[in-house]
Amino acid sequence: MLDFPPDEKVLRQERARARELRRSQWWQNRIAKGRCHYCGAAFPPKELTLDHVVPLVRGGRTSKGNCVPACKSCNSQKQSLLPLEWDAYLQRLRQDEQKSMDSENPESP
């Protein structure tokens, strides 16, 4: 289990690690793809932000598995919504994705 809530020292440390991760080749490769992890829309790499899937304040850590590229709108939604509302938002995104896949040329390749 993770410590919860983390103390200020841990948060500072994890934020510093996030800054380092943002400079890494791994991160550059991720944003070079230009896709938001959540809504799947395409963005210029500079508009993608590093987002912690499990927020640091909820016990998440700065690891490659917990850091994803997110567009500004998903990022601000995530910050303004309650965890439950955010989950509902993600579910809606997935449903929309499913619908658009179904409607896009069902016969193609």
Ligand SMILES: [Zn+2]
């Ligand atoms: Zn997004």
